[in-house]
Amino acid sequence: xxxxxxxxxxxxxxxxxxxxxxxxxxxxxxxxxxxxxxxGEGFGQKPDDRLRISIVDLDEGFVEHDPQTGAKIPHHxxxxxxxxxxxxxxxxxxxxxxxxxxxxxVDRGRRAAVWVFHAHFSRQLSNCSFLLGGVNPxxxxxxxxxxxxxxxxxxxxxxxxxxxxxxxxxxxxLRVVLPWMIxxxxxxxxxxxxxxxxxxxxxxxxxxxxxxxxxxxxxxxxPSDQTADIATYQPPEGNGLLNRGAARYQILVxxxxxxxxxxxxLIVGRLFVSERQQGTMTRLRAxxxxxxxxxxxxxxxxxxxxxxxxxxxxxxxxxxxxMSWGDKPLWLLPVVLSTSLxxxxxxxxxxxxxRTESQVAIYGTLVVLALAGASGSLLGDRxxxxxxxxxxxxxxxxxxxxxxxxxxxxxAEPKLSIVRECCAVLTAFGVGLILIGWKLxxxxxxx
Amino acid sequence: MTCPLVEVVDLEKRYGATKxxxxxxxxxxxxxxxxxxxxxxxxxxTLVSILACLLEPTAGEARILGRPANPADRTxxxxxxxxxxxxxxxxxLTARENLEFFGGLYDLSGMVLGERxxxxxxxxxxxxQADHAVSTFSGGMKRRLNLGAALVHEPKLVxxxxxxxxxxxxxxxxxxxxxxxxxxxxxxxxxxSHYIEEVQTLxxxxxxxxxxxxxACDTLPNLLQLLEGLIQFRVSAITPELxxxxxxxxxxxxxxxxxxxxxxxxxxVKRTLPRLIAALFQTRTELLSIETIEPNxxxxxxxxxxxTLRD
Numbered sequence: 001x002x003x004x005x006x007x008x009x010x011x012x013x014x015x016x017x018x019x020x021x022x023x024x025x026x027x028x029x030x031x032x033x034x035x036x037x038x039x040g041e042g043f044g045q046k047p048d049d050r051l052r053i054s055i056v057d058l059d060e061g062f063v064e065h066d067p068q069t070g071a072k073i074p075h076h077x078x079x080x081x082x083x084x085x086x087x088x089x090x091x092x093x094x095x096x097x098x099x100x101x102x103x104x105x106v107d108r109g110r111r112a113a114v115w116v117f118h119a120h121f122s123r124q125l126s127n128c129s130f131l132l133g134g135v136n137p138x139x140x141x142x143x144x145x146x147x148x149x150x151x152x153x154x155x156x157x158x159x160x161x162x163x164x165x166x167x168x169x170x171x172x173x174l175r176v177v178l179p180w181m182i183x184x185x186x187x188x189x190x191x192x193x194x195x196x197x198x199x200x201x202x203x204x205x206x207x208x209x210x211x212x213x214x215x216x217x218x219x220x221x222x223p224s225d226q227t228a229d230i231a232t233y234q235p236p237e238g239n240g241l242l243n244r245g246a247a248r249y250q251i252l253v254x255x256x257x258x259x260x261x262x263x264x265x266l267i268v269g270r271l272f273v274s275e276r277q278q279g280t281m282t283r284l285r286a287x288x289x290x291x292x293x294x295x296x297x298x299x300x301x302x303x304x305x306x307x308x309x310x311x312x313x314x315x316x317x318x319x320x321x322x323m324s325w326g327d328k329p330l331w332l333l334p335v336v337l338s339t340s341l342x343x344x345x346x347x348x349x350x351x352x353x354x355r356t357e358s359q360v361a362i363y364g365t366l367v368v369l370a371l372a373g374a375s376g377s378l379l380g381d382r383x384x385x386x387x388x389x390x391x392x393x394x395x396x397x398x399x400x401x402x403x404x405x406x407x408x409x410x411x412a413e414p415k416l417s418i419v420r421e422c423c424a425v426l427t428a429f430g431v432g433l434i435l436i437g438w439k440l441x442x443x444x445x446x447x
Numbered sequence: 448m449t450c451p452l453v454e455v456v457d458l459e460k461r462y463g464a465t466k467x468x469x470x471x472x473x474x475x476x477x478x479x480x481x482x483x484x485x486x487x488x489x490x491x492x493t494l495v496s497i498l499a500c501l502l503e504p505t506a507g508e509a510r511i512l513g514r515p516a517n518p519a520d521r522t523x524x525x526x527x528x529x530x531x532x533x534x535x536x537x538x539x540l541t542a543r544e545n546l547e548f549f550g551g552l553y554d555l556s557g558m559v560l561g562e563r564x565x566x567x568x569x570x571x572x573x574x575x576q577a578d579h580a581v582s583t584f585s586g587g588m589k590r591r592l593n594l595g596a597a598l599v600h601e602p603k604l605v606x607x608x609x610x611x612x613x614x615x616x617x618x619x620x621x622x623x624x625x626x627x628x629x630x631x632x633x634x635x636x637x638x639x640s641h642y643i644e645e646v647q648t649l650x651x652x653x654x655x656x657x658x659x660x661x662x663a664c665d666t667l668p669n670l671l672q673l674l675e676g677l678i679q680f681r682v683s684a685i686t687p688e689l690x691x692x693x694x695x696x697x698x699x700x701x702x703x704x705x706x707x708x709x710x711x712x713x714x715x716v717k718r719t720l721p722r723l724i725a726a727l728f729q730t731r732t733e734l735l736s737i738e739t740i741e742p743n744x745x746x747x748x749x750x751x752x753x754x755t756l757r758d
Contacts, residue, residue: 005551009537009544016539016580279533283596286499286529287552288521 002289006297007304010271014305020267024309027263028256029316032249036321039248050092053085053165054114056102057095062122077125077176078117084172084215086230091168093230106153112161113154115169120149128177130185142170143177179218186210231412247410250324251381253317254405257310258398259377261343262368264309268302268347269360272441277356285443294443299344299434306340326408331419335404338426342397345433346371352440375399382406397429452477452604452635453498457507460493460659467493469659470507475652480626480636482650484643484744486754490659491639492532495608498637499529511604525553528602532609534589535596538582542573542592545581546599553600560599567595570628572621587618594622598629605629608639623649643744653744657752667744674742674750676716678723681708683733692726707735716741 014020059078066073086093096102102114125148127135137147145151152169154162190198190211201210212218275281284294314332317323325332350367354360369378375398376382382390382402393399404422407414453475460468468490475481485491496502497509500518509516514523536545546564550556555563568577571591581589594610607626611619626649630636640646646653647667654664663670682689685707693701698714713719716739727734740746 002552002554005548009540009548012544013537013539278538279531279535280537282499282501282531282533283529283535283549284552285501285518286524286527287549288525289552290521 002287003293003297003300006284006289006294007300010298011301011304014267014271014301017267020270023263023266024260024305025312028260028313029320032252032256032317032321035252036249039252050090051164051168052092052094053168054094054096054102054105054111055082055085056097056099056114056116057082058099058119059117059121060119060123062120062126064126075122075126077122081117081172081176082230084176085168088168088172095230095232097232102153106155109155109157111155112158113152113165115165116151116153118149118151124148125177125180128181128184130181131188134181134184137173137177143173145169145173148173148177175215179212179215182210182218183212249317249321250410251406253313253321253323254409255377255381255402257313257317258339258375258401258405259368259372260313261306261310261339261401262346262371262398263364264302264306264340264343265347265350265364265368266360267305268298268344269351269354269364270357271298271302272351273354273357273360276443281443291443295438295441299348302347303340303344306343307336310336310340324409326411326414328408328414328416328419331408331414331416332405334423335401335408335419335426338423338430339397339401339404341430342401342426342433343430345430345437346397348437348441349433352437352442371396371398375402377402397426400425400429451475452479452512453481453637454510455494455498455507456510458494458497458504458509459506460490460497460502461505466659468497468504471656471659471661472507473654473661473664475635475637477635478630478633479652480630480638480650482646482653483637483639483656484641484646484653484748485656486641489641489656491641491656492608494656495529495606495637495639498604499527499606500524525600526603528597528600528605530594530597530605530607530610532612534586534593536581536589536592539580541578541580542568542584542595543577545592545596549596550599555600563599563601567598570625571595585615585618587614587621590614591618591621591625594625602634604635604637606637606639609641610638611640611642611645643748647744655748655751662751663747670744670747671742672714674746675712675714676719676742677740678711678713678716678720678737679708679740680711680723680737681706681735682727683707683735685709686730686732688730689726689732692730693723696722696726 055078057078059076061074061076064073064075065071082093082095085091096105096114099116102111102116105111106114124135124137128137128148129135135147137143137145150173152162152166154166186198186201189201198211207220209217209220216222275284289297314325314336318325346367350360350364354363372378375393375396376385376390377398379385382393382399383406385393390399400422404419404426407416407418407422451474453473455474456472458468458471459466471490471494473481483491483494493502497504498511498516500516500520500523503518511523512526514520516523537548540548543564546567547560550560550563568574571594573588573592573595576584576588581592584592590611590613594607597605597607610626611622614622623645626636626638638646638650650667652664652666653670655662655670663673685703693699693709693711696711696713696719699711699719701709701711703709711719711723720739724734
């Protein structure tokens, strides 16, 4: 198979060319590292206007036994609280892994307040009752959280913010505790005084279901259809010397992955030019090969190299900088494949236009940097561009690739329709440019 | 001539207003080493490109193995081996990898390819450097490998375009040895050069090309016969007896120059020289100095074109 023979040879040639490997693999990693160390923790993060409620969930849950049937009734009240909070408009919930981390964040002023559910929270809440022997958490301020084995850690220097969070906590607790206590009380009333009392109460309070144990049930209202948004706390500045896990790597890695994917232009251009200049193209043309075989033999190894570069940077990003591949890691593959296709297209066009290695270096670098600049990838984050420029930048393949990566790596709930659209546009860019390059390329060097 | 393997008839190639080849016609027999001699820019490389199916002629025809040399004819290209003027090799690859790659282009693989590569490495004297990157090779080693790369697929016609440019004597000897081995094996060779010595050493027939015209094409002895040999000598005195003896020498003409010097033009220097010595002896003439100039391709070229080959 001459195509395979050609492809194997070119892959060998590029693989042994240290300059190519440095440009494609080492330089982007170096830039990511330098920028990762030097940029602030807010880089690459969109400002979120919603009120953030940070919680630590140490609740061990509680299993109640039905006194009549003996059936086990498990409770995990802290989960219900978080869900209730997260479904509240204008609020987002952030879960912090440990009490120590929460205390550190509050002490350092990174969080105004953190709501902690301790181990016996569910047991205490399950035992809340207006009846004799029950736990009564209600006091003059609303709910005494300590009674429920919960607390609010507060930063004394951020009184306003921490008070707002404390009030939200009170509101949520009341919304959960009150219907639970009322419902249980009326359940007992029914059991002890007869069902006719319950029937009477229903007639007296038709807008309420006094036996319900949730706020929605009690008030006979429709539960909120707001999606629960609970995120796990990630230290934005990352950990260790490399700031591993810092949020900015979710932007930096794909940004430089995309920018350097198009540096393939230099490698492919040089492969064609050196083949012409050193006379080996004469040998290829004299051999019983078609133009398609020669071009395909060059296309395949460089495309493979480009895909390898993309995957390498994603793996390196994960290993070196602890970046996350998001919730849909498999979708990264079509993005890598379509980005490489568009890079190959651009590379073929430059290879067709350049006749010497200097021309490859000049045209190639100019094109790559101009497109990177126009797409915003040189800025590190496309979102830093003005809205109008962001629209204009969609004329570059870089912009589509960056948008796809942002969806998958830096968005809590990636919209796959956007990713699909980006991949389709990148493929169209690739196919279009490959066709142009294919037509323009002269194997005899007389372009 | 036996059945021609290469037949070029009224071949023309124009680049705009420039005529690179102008009605060139010649034939090369199967198994022959044909030399094409000409200065830089004479049209040699254009001719090679057409014969290698890389270029289409503007007019006329070149036929190889009875088929028109056509860039679309991949079957014909399979029978050709070309050694370009440049060192057409991959510096990043080893000698073995280069040969394997070029063999692979002709669908060679496995044992057959391995054996041919080993044989060519031995033939080009590169066994010890087989697994070294070509970029580390000397110019001579690269030239030898450049030849080897054209032979992996055992072509019927080998086009050698200045294959020995800038090589050391040892590498040149290796190259010539391999070319002679090819010739003995029956391969037809078209040897293009602007070095007369190379063509004179290797080729049985020679074409001389200049400004796109083939100005002569014949066997080497026939070409040399276009010129006379010259014996220049100085004697103590040119006596009437000596003049008479010189005039009697067959197939010669002579002229006297000041200082008792004589220029004796002859068809065959080797035959005339003993006769001249005998004449001098008979006339008791003292010979003070003598110089012989035999016809060679350099002088033939000068004679035909009015300029030296390296002008």
